[in-house]
Amino acid sequence: MALLSVQDISVSIGVLSPLESVTFEIDKGEILGLVGESGSGKSLTAMCVMGLLPRIGGTITKGAIVFDGRDLTRLPELELRRLRGKRIALISQNPMTSLDPIIRIGAQIDQVSTLHLGLSAEAAKARSLELIAQLRIPEPAAIHRAYPHQLSGGMKQRIVIAMALAADPDLIVADEPTTALDVTIQAQIIQIMAELVRDRGLALMLITHDMGVVAQACDRVVVLYAGRVAEMNVIGEIFAAPKHPYTRELIRCIPRLGQEPGSLKGIPGVVPSIVDYPEGCRFNPRCSDAQALCRERKPALERKSTGLAACHFSEA
Amino acid sequence: MDPSDPQSDDLVTLTDLTREFSSGGGFMKPRRTMRAVNNVSLGVPRGKVTGVVGESGCGKSTLARLVLRLLEATEGTVVFDGKNLATQSQTEMRKLRRQMQMVFQDPYSAIDPRYTIRRALLEPFQVQGDSKSAAEAKLAAEELISMVGLNPRMMASFPHQLSGGQKQRVGIARALALRPSFLVLDEPTASLDVSIQAQIIDLLENLKEELGLTYLFISHDLSLVRYFCDRVVVMYLGRVMEILPGPGVLPRHHYAHALLDSNFEPDPTRRKVVTMLSGEIPSPFATIPGCAFAARCPAATDLCNRERPPLADLGDGHMIACHHPMD
Secondary structure (H helix, E strand, O other), rough: OOOEEEEEEEEEEEEEEEEEEEEEEOOEEEEEEEEEEOOOHHHHHHHHOOHHHHHOOOEEEEEEEEEEEEEEEEHHHHHHHHHOOOOEEOOOOOOHHHHHOOOHHHHHHHHHHHHHHHHHHHHHHHHHHHHHHHHHOOHHHHHHOOOHHHHOOHHHHHHHOOOOOHHHHHHEEEEOOOOOOOHHHHHHHHHHHHHHHHHHEEEEEEEEHHHHHHHHHHHHHEEEOOOOOEEEEHHHHHHHHOOHHHHHHHHOOOOOOOOOOOOOOOOOOOOOOOOOOOOOOOOHHHOOOOOHHHHHHHOOOOEEOEEEEEEOOOOO | OOOOOOOOOOOEEEEEEEEEEEEEEEEEEEEEEEEEEEEEEEEOOOEEEEEEOOOOOOHHHHHHHHOOOOOOEEEEEEEOEEEHHOOHHHHHHHHHHOOEEEEEEHHHHHHHOOOOHHHHHHHHHOOOOOOHHHHHHHHHHHHHHHOOOOHHHHHHHHHHOOOOOHHHHHHHHHHHOOOOEEEEEEOOOOOHHHOOOOOOOOHHHHHHHOOOEEEEEEEEOOHHHHHHHHHHEEEOOOOEEEEEEOOOOOOHHHHHHHHHHHHOOOOOOHHOOOOOOOOOOOOOOOOOOOOOOHOOOOOOOOOHOOOOOOOOOOOOOEEEEEOOOOO
16 A cells, blocks of 8 residues: 555635645655646645645545545644654745744754654754765754854755654655755755655655656656646656646657757647636647547546546547 | 957957946945956857856846846946947937847736736837837737737736736737847746746747847756757856857866756656765855866866966867866
8 A cells, every 4th residue: 555645635725626636646665746837736735745735725625645544634633743744744945934044953953853753852963963964965063053044045955855854754745845946956956855765765745847857856757737637657658658648748848958949839828727727628728639529528537558647539 | 350340240249247246344344245247258149049057146147137238347348239338328328229128037027017018018119219109009019919929919908917928928029129139038938837938939939030139048947048049158156167159069167067967858768867066156255266166176176276267269169168178
């Protein structure tokens, strides 16, 4: 049984339904990529898994989120609190939102292991120093004493990762962890995270809009479009034989080395607004393969030759 | 080649361009000065796309503003089509601005939220004192809006009713209103989704062909720059590290190489082990006598710390500022 299994969840916020029938699983030692453009529901999915949906006034109207045998949607807030930070950790896009600017870096990492693992102050500090060193930050002792503003963005994001690891979680949800960073720093952080997953047998849910990052790091991919799963497959198939036209087009939008000038075309049209989702398949107005059926009936997420896709016309 | 020669192949020529900013200063505290752009010499060839790529703080956006004289240079000159911008009077500069325009990164803040699209499109004419009859204005606005692939029905809309991609199209249309020959594109797609980014790049490619434009394209995205640009300028801490004469030319500067190495290809069969750069980008306030990249460079020697490498020509316009270029 998978460590985390998101089963057919739908979300409503007021009159809006930003997520519909989202399904996927993550196993230990696996990096699952959750990709899509803005408004596709990536971050909202992360909030569901973290049990933070009520904070923004949302509710899960259908489905279950089973983590290690327990349905998170039915757990009381107190139970969720015990899981959050301890067994499920979150890394957000902007490290500054996760760090308190007036508390030393060390104290912030220490408190995770004192709170969740019940370590003494000394033991917590030793653990923090070890974690800082593991993330290849030079001079861990100096960093332990520093304040967040004394560190660069890349360093801060590594500290946030150290905090996420401090309680030895089983699952890390990383929401665009490198989007705010420069490319050379991004490459390092992605590499470090991939190593951690391999070495510690963690499960990582990596939310990103960057297909380059997905290709580099993920084992399996869920492609979201306008609040629904368009496709889910292993990494090789996603790139070599995409089953959904949206996945195919999304990959074509990224310039490759040596690509002919003038051959880069976007996907026509715009991502539909949540108040104005089209009938049938939500991608149909932008899809070059769309036919009458696509405008009339919503395609179900079905098993194809490999993986799952929600398209009436994708080959087997 | 003489940069003041209007027949030169370069539409814009930058010579030893430097811009300093200073900050701080107060009781018992000296003012600190940083060189955002440090001694940059560069030609922007006519009808071509010149890309400037680098990480945050490398001075690429300052360079963009200096080229259009939206910022005054501390030292050095910008020659546009044979005219030295620094010596132009306000009136002359305003006339010259018809020929050189900018597309900004953030289309959300580039357009007045209270203006209709029609009014935003006609604003450049108004600024230039170009009075138009109602019929002429209607025609001009319609022509501009169709040029960037938007529906003329959007004319009465307000910016908040448009998507990010549509707003950036309006930004491009505004920049094109006065028929410029030169566009500075400062990360025009950085805030857009990839499917929209590709649309905008496609549009810019077509407009360049149709209107015979010259572009200076500022970006942090090396794969985009390598696709879109005829020449690639790699900057680091205000300095030019390397100029690649063509998109296929492999970089020989260690920094340019690291930048390329950090760029993940959208292809899972070509995963790579990233060689991690040690160290951090130095503070822009630090005065570095030698190569700006020396502190992080795997090949750095004493010489690199001591002496700044000049930008030397390797042949075919491939320029590099490195004492020990890669093979």
